[in-house]
Amino acid sequence: MSPESGGSVAPRLPMLLKAVLNVGSELELHAALQQIVDTATELAGARYGALGVVDPERGDITELFTSGIDAETRERVGRLPDGRTGLIGHLLQERRPLLVPDMSADVRSAGLPPGHPAMKSFVGVPIRVHTEVFGNLYLTDKQGEADATAGAAAFTTDDLALLRVLASQAGIAIGNARLYETARRRERWIEGAAACTTALLTGESAEDALMTVAEQARILADASAGVVLQPTPEGGMEIVAASTHDDPADLIGTVIERGSPVLEQLLGGEPVFIEDSATDERMTTRVRARFGPSMMLPLQSGGKLIGTLALPRRRGGPPYSAVDRLLASQFASQAALALVLADSRQDRERLAVFEDRDRIARDLHDLVVQRLFATEMMLESTRRRAASATETPKDLDELLGAAVDELDSTIQEVRTAIFALQQPPADVPATFRGRVLRETAGAATLLGFQPSVHFTGAVDALVPEPVGRQLLTELRGALAAAHRRAGVTSVRVEIDAKARLADGREAVRLTVTDDGATEAGRRGTTATWEAPL
Structure with missing residues (x-):
């Protein structure tokens, strides 16, 4: 029977059924993707397999999961394929299954990079999640008996049919895993935002509050740094708080000067998303060369711009997805509200302190000053009587004793006022x-x-x-x-x-x-x- 026929499908149906069950059993997305490529490689009898995850916005490959290639070989090959050339680029553009008996003889092939294992036969199948192409399965080097015309084993239409079924089920499994991962990430962001709000409303200083926002956001976004910028009197924006894996001192004080292309968006309260900070012309700061993908999100509440939260990743780091941007934007909105509430609480506490001070000042005036004045008058009267020698020593002793009693009471009132000043400030x-x-x-x-x-x-x-x-x-x-x-x-x-x-x-x-x-x-x-x- 010709290798183009479907006669070899039936014996592999149990294997296909097992593969379908396997790809639907994993909810963690990265583990599910690795399981899919391993299962597809075994099902098709391929030596090498890969699953390339496609960025729907840029149309290139953002992640590559492989089977049959060890870590040393992957490191030797280096960068990911760009997804725009060769058979991989063709599959991305056409979005239809592709079967190639000999890669070297196909005009669409762009060859293999240095250090890449030699490969001959090729089959590629898109994986769709709903109507969107999530990625593609690439399998090479069919294992088995050599084809009489190609001189080596080649993938058949039967292999393609099996892989299309597997890709269809993989799309469902990936959709479930993505929903699960999105729910978990959303839960982490919500918990982080709640922790941040709690910390801000427990009495932190303004500087510590901004640092809390920067650190929480950096951890949640898996960023290389989390920084908060605030407007400067000169019309620019300055980094006032920074959280990094190492010493952030060189980031503090960095200023985006007036005239920077990105500054108008930031001061206008618009989010800015950057694919590579080091090469983006809008970025003008001295530290931009250290970072790659970045999000710059407004911290504003009630129309008031508090500052900007920036979350840059390292050079060569993975770009932020649409879900990352949405969750980080929601976090920034809640953090800005918490900062406003924390600032309002501090204002209320300061007002309560001032009211306490006013009350204590009234107490001192009404009780202490009046007693001191009365005691002064009493001592002055005693001095005059002593000078005129009209009073007996007993009378003078009684007057001086009364004065001493008044002074003792006055001391008590002063101590009471000091005691009140030592109490912690709070709303009355x-x-x-x-x-x-x-x-x-x-x-x-x-x-x-x-x-x-x-x-x-x-x-x-x-x-x-x-x-x-x-x-x-x-x-x-x-x-x-x-x-x-x-x-x-x-x-x-x-x-x-x-x-x-x-x-x-x-x-x-x-x-x-x-x-x-x-x-x-x-x-x-x-x-x-x-x-x-």
């Missing part, structure tokens, strides 16, 4: 209960433990604002006093909004109890303050 709570809890939480950083707080009654509804402010002042003073005493290991704060004064009026009572040592050597101190409601 709106409720009285929240402000009490904030004061005790701030005291915990100095005391070394958290004071216990107990409320009785609806304090937020019953305690008016003026009384609440005075209670907080007294509370700060009592906590500061507890901090000064030796051996304090516990502080209990009680606020009773159902208390009553001695005359029966409704009142709020603040009680602060600690177990510190007093000047008299006793353990435990209780301070109480009451105000009518």
Whole structure:
């Protein structure tokens, strides 16, 4: 029977069925592609096999999976075929199966590069995923009995038929593997974006926040570097944060000057995709020679351009796919929003600090300055009385004692103000209960433990604002006093909004109890303050 006939298909149907099952069993894309080329090589009885992955945008080969060729031979051959010349180029252009008995005798052949193994017969089959050509199977050197006319074994129409069936099933398997890989990559990008957002909203400085964005993006994109550029006053863009596998110091400060072809797009908030940074005429920086494929993505939110996220890969690295570009663009949008929110949070914290400082300044003016002025007047009066000799020593001693008491109270108020300044800044709570809890939480950083707080009654509804402010002042003073005493290991704060004064009026009572040592050597101190409601 002629080698062109289909009589040899039937004996290989079990092998074809097994091959079809095999190519559909792997979900990891690279493993699936290697399995497809190995299976096709065995099914067709070829010595060498290859599967070239085609870039749909550029029309060239981006990856090549081989069978029958060892690593040393692949390294000797070197670069990938360009996909535009020879039988491979013809198959890419025509997108139809190709059967060649003798490659050297075919006018479409462009020959083999130096170091490439000698090959004679050839068969090529496109692999389609849906309607798109994903890649091509190339098989060479049919193993078996020599053909009478060709002088060597050649691939037959039966081989071609089997390979077309296998390629059809491979397209389905590749489609599933691509969906699986895209889902996994999307999951990684989403997790990375969430981690980045969490880090930005936990209180990092502006410099650390930009570094977090650059590092997370570099890892997710498998880039050689992740850099963030921001506009300069001169109208250019400067690298302000960089993450690389080695020292990024030489990247920091690199400026894209005004007039650069790529700058107008970046300042306009447009993404820029570059196939080779080293040769692209739009790139003008001194570091461009180090990098190959690159993405430059705007960091903007609400129409505000924060900067640009650039993700260059090494020279000769794989180009970014359409999925890479989409996922990285989505990451950049979320990172920009997180940066804006982090900046807003820092503004709120600064505002809360300023409000705290204003409150403390009012406390110092209302309590401390007035007491100092009163004490000054008291001492001046004492000096005059002593000069006129109209007062007895006992009277003068009482006046001086009162002055000393006022100075002691003033010192206490100053210490209370200092204690309030040492508390961590945070947004001031709106409720009285929240402000009490904030004061005790701030005291915990100095005391070394958290004071216990107990409320009785609806304090937020019953305690008016003026009384609440005075209670907080007294509370700060009592906590500061507890901090000064030796051996304090516990502080209990009680606020009773159902208390009553001695005359029966409704009142709020603040009680602060600690177990510190007093000047008299006793353990435990209780301070109480009451105000009518």
